[in-house]
Amino acid sequence: xxxxxxxxAIDLLLSEIxxxxxxxxxxxxxxxxxxxxxxxxxxxxxxDLMLALGKKNQSEITRWLSGTHxxxxxLLSDLQDVLDIxxxxxxEDEKPVEQIIQQINIVLTVPMGNISKAIxxxxxxxxxxxxxxxxxxxxx
Amino acid sequence: xxxxxxxxxxxxxxxxxxxxxxVLDGEHQTLLNKFIAxxxxxxxxxxxxxxKRLMTIGHNTGARIDFFKEWEGKPGDGVCALYDExxxxxxLYCIHYGKQIIIVGSGGxxxxxxxxLQENDKLKDENYLLREISNQITNRIxxxxxxxxxxxxxxxxxxVFDDEE
Numbered sequence: 001x002x003x004x005x006x007x008x009a010i011d012l013l014l015s016e017i018x019x020x021x022x023x024x025x026x027x028x029x030x031x032x033x034x035x036x037x038x039x040x041x042x043x044x045x046x047x048d049l050m051l052a053l054g055k056k057n058q059s060e061i062t063r064w065l066s067g068t069h070x071x072x073x074x075l076l077s078d079l080q081d082v083l084d085i086x087x088x089x090x091x092e093d094e095k096p097v098e099q100i101i102q103q104i105n106i107v108l109t110v111p112m113g114n115i116s117k118a119i120x121x122x123x124x125x126x127x128x129x130x131x132x133x134x135x136x137x138x139x140x
Numbered sequence: 141x142x143x144x145x146x147x148x149x150x151x152x153x154x155x156x157x158x159x160x161x162x163v164l165d166g167e168h169q170t171l172l173n174k175f176i177a178x179x180x181x182x183x184x185x186x187x188x189x190x191x192k193r194l195m196t197i198g199h200n201t202g203a204r205i206d207f208f209k210e211w212e213g214k215p216g217d218g219v220c221a222l223y224d225e226x227x228x229x230x231x232l233y234c235i236h237y238g239k240q241i242i243i244v245g246s247g248g249x250x251x252x253x254x255x256x257l258q259e260n261d262k263l264k265d266e267n268y269l270l271r272e273i274s275n276q277i278t279n280r281i282x283x284x285x286x287x288x289x290x291x292x293x294x295x296x297x298x299x300v301f302d303d304e305e
Contacts, residue, residue, distance in 0.1 A: 005168050010191065
């Protein structure tokens with residue numbers, strides 16, 4: 001069995017990728033990841049997002065989540081509205097784009113009259129008394 | 141059985157995912173390197189884009205399933221294709237093991253006039269090769285000859301397939 005090998009073609013091509021080019025790809029993929037996380041937090045499938053945005057083709061959502069899509073400002077604005085997340089950072093005091101808010105799995109116990117009901121974050125957006133917990137994760 | 145070795149590509153592997161490829165017996169390069177070498181002239185921009193995506197997967201996002209076109213192999217074998225730009229003509233086959241490990245194989249140009257990969261000999265060969273390798277790895281995992289590291293980022297065990305099984 002061959003124990004040594006070379007990656008000359010890979011290394012050659014990697015040497016030609018500029019930090020700016022890499023950053024663009026990473027930004028697209030991080031946006032897709034953030035959208036997917038927000039959908040998961042709402043318990044949404046692709047069809048739910050499609051309907052919320054008034055789209056007719058689920059394959060469009062698949063493309064957004066694939067991390068290959070170059071999002072327009074209008075689309076990001078629409079996605080913010082329906083997913084209740086921040087994707088555009090327009091003032092100085094807001095978080096930089098590389099900081100992604102990722103929901104973590106915390107089971108919340110919410111008093112409901114005499115009954116305590118455990119709920120998952122997927123339902124956290126429904127009752128107004130429930131706080132959704134986030135952690136800030138820097139993917140870089 | 142396909143004689144080969146599964147090797148980790150340190151260039152792409154990071155804290156979020158590890159990227160592996162395959163060195164076939166008698167070869168001196170990984171399947172990914174072969175794929176790049178085959179397409180670097182005719183599809184330079186697309187091959188570059190694939191490497192950028194692999195870099196981001198390893199270091200920034202992990203191998204999220206949304207980044208891959210699923211069901212490119214047999215049910216449950218994890219064989220998939222990495223999504224590229226919508227107008228890309230290239231198809232790169234991978235084996236997906238959760239968010240933390242992918243094995244990148246090879247692929248080729250997907251002509252617009254075909255619907256199924258079986259209609260193109262090159263794509264079929266590369267895809268079926270990965271299906272077989274996935275099958276061999278699954279058997280080793282079942283036999284506990286290959287395990288996952290505690291952090292889930294590495295295969296531990298015998299990654300050389302050179303005996304008659």
